[in-house]
Amino acid sequence: xxxxxxxxxxxxxxxxxxxxxxxxxxxxxxxxxxxxxxxxxxxxxxxxxxxxxxxxxxxxxxxxxxxxxxxxxxxxxxxxxxxxxxxxxxxxxxxxxxxxxxxxxxxxxxxxxxxxxxxxxxxxxxxxxxxxxxxxxxxxxxxxxxxxxxxxxxxxxxxxxxxxxxxxxxxxxxxxxxxxxxxxxxxxxxxxxxxxxxxxxxxxxxxxxxxxxxxxxxxxxxxxxxxxxxxxxxxxxxxxxxxxxxxxxxxxxxxxxxxxxxxxxxx
Amino acid sequence: xxxxxxxxxxxxxxxxxxxxxxxxxxxxxxxxxxxxxxxxxxxxxxxxxxxxxxxxxxxxxxxxxxxxxxxxxxxxxxxxxxxxxxxxxxxxxxxxxxxxxxxxxxxxxxxxxxxxxxxxxxxxxxxxxxxxxxxxxxxxxxxxxxxxxxxxxxxxxxxxxxxxxxxxxxxxxxxxxxxxxxxxxxxxxxxxxxxxxxxxxxxxxxxxxxxxxxxxxxxxxxxxxxxxxxxxxxxxxxxxxxxxxxxxxxxxxxxxxxxxxxxxxxxxxxxxxxxxxxxxxxxxxxxxxxxxxxxxxxxxxxxxxxxxxxxxxxxxx
Numbered sequence: 001x002x003x004x005x006x007x008x009x010x011x012x013x014x015x016x017x018x019x020x021x022x023x024x025x026x027x028x029x030x031x032x033x034x035x036x037x038x039x040x041x042x043x044x045x046x047x048x049x050x051x052x053x054x055x056x057x058x059x060x061x062x063x064x065x066x067x068x069x070x071x072x073x074x075x076x077x078x079x080x081x082x083x084x085x086x087x088x089x090x091x092x093x094x095x096x097x098x099x100x101x102x103x104x105x106x107x108x109x110x111x112x113x114x115x116x117x118x119x120x121x122x123x124x125x126x127x128x129x130x131x132x133x134x135x136x137x138x139x140x141x142x143x144x145x146x147x148x149x150x151x152x153x154x155x156x157x158x159x160x161x162x163x164x165x166x167x168x169x170x171x172x173x174x175x176x177x178x179x180x181x182x183x184x185x186x187x188x189x190x191x192x193x194x195x196x197x198x199x200x201x202x203x204x205x206x207x208x209x210x211x212x213x214x215x216x217x218x219x220x221x222x223x224x225x226x227x228x229x230x231x232x233x234x235x236x237x238x239x240x241x242x243x244x245x246x247x248x249x250x251x252x253x254x255x256x257x258x259x260x261x262x263x264x265x266x267x
Numbered sequence: 268x269x270x271x272x273x274x275x276x277x278x279x280x281x282x283x284x285x286x287x288x289x290x291x292x293x294x295x296x297x298x299x300x301x302x303x304x305x306x307x308x309x310x311x312x313x314x315x316x317x318x319x320x321x322x323x324x325x326x327x328x329x330x331x332x333x334x335x336x337x338x339x340x341x342x343x344x345x346x347x348x349x350x351x352x353x354x355x356x357x358x359x360x361x362x363x364x365x366x367x368x369x370x371x372x373x374x375x376x377x378x379x380x381x382x383x384x385x386x387x388x389x390x391x392x393x394x395x396x397x398x399x400x401x402x403x404x405x406x407x408x409x410x411x412x413x414x415x416x417x418x419x420x421x422x423x424x425x426x427x428x429x430x431x432x433x434x435x436x437x438x439x440x441x442x443x444x445x446x447x448x449x450x451x452x453x454x455x456x457x458x459x460x461x462x463x464x465x466x467x468x469x470x471x472x473x474x475x476x477x478x479x480x481x482x483x484x485x486x487x488x489x490x491x492x493x494x495x496x497x498x499x500x501x502x503x504x505x506x507x508x509x510x511x512x513x514x515x516x517x518x519x520x521x522x523x524x525x526x527x528x529x530x531x532x533x534x535x536x537x538x539x540x541x542x543x544x545x546x547x548x549x550x551x552x553x554x555x556x557x558x559x560x561x562x563x564x565x566x567x568x569x570x571x572x573x574x575x576x577x578x579x580x581x582x583x584x
Contacts, residue, residue, distance in 0.1 A: 071472060101474035111465040114488055123483065124473035173469070180474060 167198020328558025434516030458492020491578025
C-alpha cells in the first residue's frame, strides 16, 4: 500500500532575475483523455546546467519532458505556458518543427534510423535545407566529436548505424540532436537500456555538453541524477513535489515524500 | 555387508518402480502422439498434392518438346500460334501477360502507396473504420464480376475514347489495376504499420516535418514490405484468367499497340482448354503455357523471399 502524501506540501525553488533561464513552464497540465497526468508544473531551467527529473514510474516526468518540445501534441492535451526566449511555445500557432530544431530530444531506447552513421546525422540537416557537402561533413564531425563518438566511428561513417553497440547508438542519437545546434537537449532516460560502462560514457558526454547546451534529463537512476545534475526535480503521481539544487535534494530533502524516496522507504 | 546388500536390493526395487512410473504412457503422452500424427498426416497429404501437381504439369508441359519435338526456342520466340496447324509460338501470350502485369502494377502502386499512407499516417481512425473494410471487400469480389464490369463499362468506354473494338491490353490493364489495388494496398498498410514507432518519433523530434518523416523514414524502412506487396500484386495479375479473358479480345497475335485485341497465357488457356484432345499437340501446347505460368509464380515467390531476407539483414546489421 502506497503511503499517502499531501500534494499541498511542496518545495519548489524559483530563480531570481539574474539567473538566465533557458526554459520555464507555468501551470503546465497534461491530460490523456480524462486522465489528468500532470498537475500544475511550475519549473524553470537555468541555462547551461543539467537538470534531472526523478521520480517513480508513472510520476509524470516523461510526460512533462515530452510536452516541452510538443512531442505530446497528437497524444495528449497540454495546457499552461511554456516560456522559451519570451515566447509561449505551447500556443497552437507556433511552428512545432522550428521548436524541435531548437529543443532536441533523445529517447529512452536508442533509435537510430536503419541508415548509415553519416545519413543518420545528415537526415535532419538535409530536411532543414543544409545541402553544401563541406558544411555537412563539418557538422557531422563536430556533432560526433560533441557526442564523444568521433574517434570510434570516424573510419566507418558509411557503416549501418545499427551495427554500433547500444551505448554508441545512444551517443549517435545525441550527436544527431546536437547536429541541429539546439539550445536545449531533452533526454528521456537515455541510459536505461545501456550497460554501466556505456552509461558512464554517456554521462561524461553530457557533462561536457552542458557547457554549450541546457540539458534536461529524466532518469530512474538516483545516483545518475546525483552524479551529473545541478538542479533536481522530484515528481510524484503527476505533481512536482520538490525542486532544489541537487546537493540539497540528496543531503537535505525538504519534505517527507522526497526524504522517503531518496532513502528508499517510499510507499 | 548383508545389510548393505539388503538396502541395495530395496533401492533396486524402488528405482524399478519409479522407472516404470516414469516411462509408462499416460493420457498426456498419448495426446502428444495423436497430435503429432494428425499434423504429420495433414502435411503429408499437402506435400503429396503439391508434388503431384508439379509433376503432372511439368510432365504434360514438356511433352510438347519431348513427344512433339517442338524446339523450346521456337516455342518461346515464335509469334505464330495456330496449334491445329502445328504452329505453336507462345511469344504473343508471354508478351501479353508481362505487358498487362507490369502495366497494372505500375499504375496501381502509386495509388496503393498513397492510400496506405492515408490509412496509416494521415487518418488512422478513418483508415481502420472505413477504408479497411472497403479494401477487404474489394479483395473478396469474384474475378468474374470484375471481368463483367470491365466488359460492360471499360470496353465500351475505351471503344468510345480511342476507337477500335475496345478490347485490348489497355482494358485488361484497367481491370487488373482495380483487382490488384486492394492486394497491394492492404499489404503496404501492413508494412507501414510494422515500421517501429520510435523511427517516427526520432524523425519528428529532429524537427522533420510529417511529410519528410513519411517520405524519408517511414517509406524507406517499409520498402522491402512494399516491394513484396507489389510482387504479390503482380503475381495476382499474372495469374488472373477470367477477368482478363473477358476484356482482352483473345487474339493470339503479337500486340502491336495497347488498344488492339491481344491475349495472355491465362486467357489462351481458358479459351483453348475445351477445344483440344488429350495427348495431341494443341493440348500439350496448352500444358506448356501452364508450365510457364507455374514457373513464373515460383519465380515471384522466390523474389519475395529474397527481398524479405535482404530487408531482414538491413535491420539486423
